[in-house]
Amino acid sequence: MNIIFNKIKESYKKNIPFVAYRKPNSVVISAFFMKDDTLNITSDFSEAGFVFAPFNSEENAILFPKNNAEFISEKGLFDEAFSLNDICLNNSNSDKNEHLLLVEKALNQINNSELSKVVVSRKEVIQLDDFEVLLTFKKTLKTYTNAFVYVWFHPKVGLWFGATPETLLNISNRNFKTMSLAGTQVYNASSKVVWKKKELEEQQLVTDFIKKQLEHIATTLQIDEKETIRAGDLLHLRTKVKGALNKNASLKELIRGLHPTPAVCGLPREKANKFINQNENYKRTFYTGFLGELNLENKNSSLFVNLRCMRIEDKIASVYVGGGITKDSNSKKEWQETIAKTKTMKKVL
Numbered sequence: 001m002n003i004i005f006n007k008i009k010e011s012y013k014k015n016i017p018f019v020a021y022r023k024p025n026s027v028v029i030s031a032f033f034m035k036d037d038t039l040n041i042t043s044d045f046s047e048a049g050f051v052f053a054p055f056n057s058e059e060n061a062i063l064f065p066k067n068n069a070e071f072i073s074e075k076g077l078f079d080e081a082f083s084l085n086d087i088c089l090n091n092s093n094s095d096k097n098e099h100l101l102l103v104e105k106a107l108n109q110i111n112n113s114e115l116s117k118v119v120v121s122r123k124e125v126i127q128l129d130d131f132e133v134l135l136t137f138k139k140t141l142k143t144y145t146n147a148f149v150y151v152w153f154h155p156k157v158g159l160w161f162g163a164t165p166e167t168l169l170n171i172s173n174r175n176f177k178t179m180s181l182a183g184t185q186v187y188n189a190s191s192k193v194v195w196k197k198k199e200l201e202e203q204q205l206v207t208d209f210i211k212k213q214l215e216h217i218a219t220t221l222q223i224d225e226k227e228t229i230r231a232g233d234l235l236h237l238r239t240k241v242k243g244a245l246n247k248n249a250s251l252k253e254l255i256r257g258l259h260p261t262p263a264v265c266g267l268p269r270e271k272a273n274k275f276i277n278q279n280e281n282y283k284r285t286f287y288t289g290f291l292g293e294l295n296l297e298n299k300n301s302s303l304f305v306n307l308r309c310m311r312i313e314d315k316i317a318s319v320y321v322g323g324g325i326t327k328d329s330n331s332k333k334e335w336q337e338t339i340a341k342t343k344t345m346k347k348v349l
Helices: 003-013 093-111 133-143 197-214 252-257 269-279 331-347
Strands: 018-022 028-034 040-042 049-053 060-067 068-073 117-127 148-154 158-164 167-170 173-186 218-225 228-230 232-247 290-296 300-305 309-313 316-325
Touching: 003 018, 003 028, 003 133, 003 148, 003 290, 040 148, 060 316, 068 148, 093 269, 093 316, 093 331, 133 148, 133 158, 133 331, 148 290, 167 316, 173 197, 173 331, 197 218, 197 232, 197 252, 232 331, 316 331
Parallel strands: none
Antiparallel strands: 018 028, 018 148, 028 068, 040 060, 049 060, 049 290, 117 316, 148 158, 158 309, 167 173, 167 300, 173 232, 218 232, 228 232, 290 300, 309 316
16 A cells, blocks of 8 residues: 555544645645644645635635645555445435525526526535545545545544546646636436537636636636536536736735636626525535645646535535526526536445
């Protein structure tokens, strides 16, 4: 077994904070193992280390500082075979009815206000018979090869797993790359991919927002054509965006300009945020926040939106899932989409 896997077991047992992760389409696993359980925060993103930030941009982002951690990077190759059975857990009718009502409320708001899109979400709670931190991480690595896969732990915050298909930001020497990601359908190998008007419009809203947010802080901005990408059993629409920061702009400005994106919040951002805070019946905390490497070698940062994630506490898994609502949304289809999105995360349990 490699060093990182051994140290995950050891750190979790000793209640010492750590994060281990693998970037999309890579075989290299990296990890920060902290030297103590101090809870460090960052507000200007100028430090070096690993950041774990909540959905609410007014709340503190947690930092694992590089200067107080053992940083390890190694090839994460392992031969174990895992059975990933479809989990036989039916959602309760109350879960379903609650989500349908939330979507209808969002549609009503969109039809009667300036709100053009809002992302609504729910938390699904699953009782676990047994749970092993390392086994769950390995299964997630094996299941999601083209996502950012991570396990993150701090005894004062909790244990989180995720496999996100969405990059918030990559930046190197003031050159940045980001993406607009929206629209979802279930992958079917035998049929041709067709995107409907609702998904195409939703994706365009996200792209337009990114362009507007970055125009004043970027010297160049290049927006690619839409493309279809696969994440587990799902397909999404993606548009890559890249540019260079102008000499007066900071990483903090770039992050605050992008987060939360319309792909996890909505448009206009402030109105969507208000709707979410007033109508979702739980607190998202780190779901739809962001996480990743901050100011490592040559001031490189690599940040991802915290989607397809779950929190484990006392043998209870909270799996988070949501979807973007626009005027063309259908509440029953939105419910089915949330079920498709939780399916793979449940398999690794």
